[in-house]
Amino acid sequence: MRSWEYAFDSSNFKAFVTECKRKAFAAIHAAFHQGCPGGGPLEGGAFSTPFSRSSRAAEFAVMVDFQLSLLYLTGRLLQQREDLLQQTREQMHSNAQQWGLRLNAQSRRIASLEETVQQLQLESVEQQAREPQLVAEEATRTTSPLPEESGNLVSQRLMEEAAELNRRLDECLEENSR
Numbered sequence: 001m002r003s004w005e006y007a008f009d010s011s012n013f014k015a016f017v018t019e020c021k022r023k024a025f026a027a028i029h030a031a032f033h034q035g036c037p038g039g040g041p042l043e044g045g046a047f048s049t050p051f052s053r054s055s056r057a058a059e060f061a062v063m064v065d066f067q068l069s070l071l072y073l074t075g076r077l078l079q080q081r082e083d084l085l086q087q088t089r090e091q092m093h094s095n096a097q098q099w100g101l102r103l104n105a106q107s108r109r110i111a112s113l114e115e116t117v118q119q120l121q122l123e124s125v126e127q128q129a130r131e132p133q134l135v136a137e138e139a140t141r142t143t144s145p146l147p148e149e150s151g152n153l154v155s156q157r158l159m160e161e162a163a164e165l166n167r168r169l170d171e172c173l174e175e176n177s178r
Contacts (some may be wrong), residue, residue, distance in 0.1 A: 017075075020071075021065070021068055024060075024061070027060075028057045028061045029057075113172055113176040116172045120172060123165055124165045127162060138154035
């Protein structure tokens with residue numbers, strides 16, 4: 001008889017079952033047509049009669065057929081189990097790749113947002129550092145007789161720029177928190 005590994009290999013399984021059936025039925029056929037040597041008793045003390053030989057051969061055939069059917073079903077179940085395991089592995093691999101791509105995209109987006117936030121913070125610091133200088137330059141350039149009015153215009157412009165920078169900074173922080 002062949003090894004179990006050969007039997008449960010999906011490409012060899014049907015051939016294995018067919019070969020086992022062929023051998024079993026050949027043995028049944030030989031037992032049925034062959035009497036005991038010398039006309040003596042068969043197993044268990046029964047006498048060799050055509051009826052007893054044929055009934056034993058039929059029982060043996062049924063038993064072999066049943067066992068081979070069980071073997072075939074076991075092989076099919078093992079093959080289905082292996083197919084399901086392979087599908088599960090493939091699905092897990094696919095899911096892992098998708099999550100990896102999503103994670104990489106999110107990481108790049110977070111890095112971009114952090115860079116934007118840093119740039120806005122630098123611009124805000126630079127704007128605050130330039131504010132006194134701009135006020136002084138505006139005051140010297142103005143031809144207005146009232147220096148308070150020119151300072152107010154410069155301050156108002158600086159306040160608008162600072163508000164715009166703060167608004168952009170808030171947007172980036174809000175987007176980053178998502």
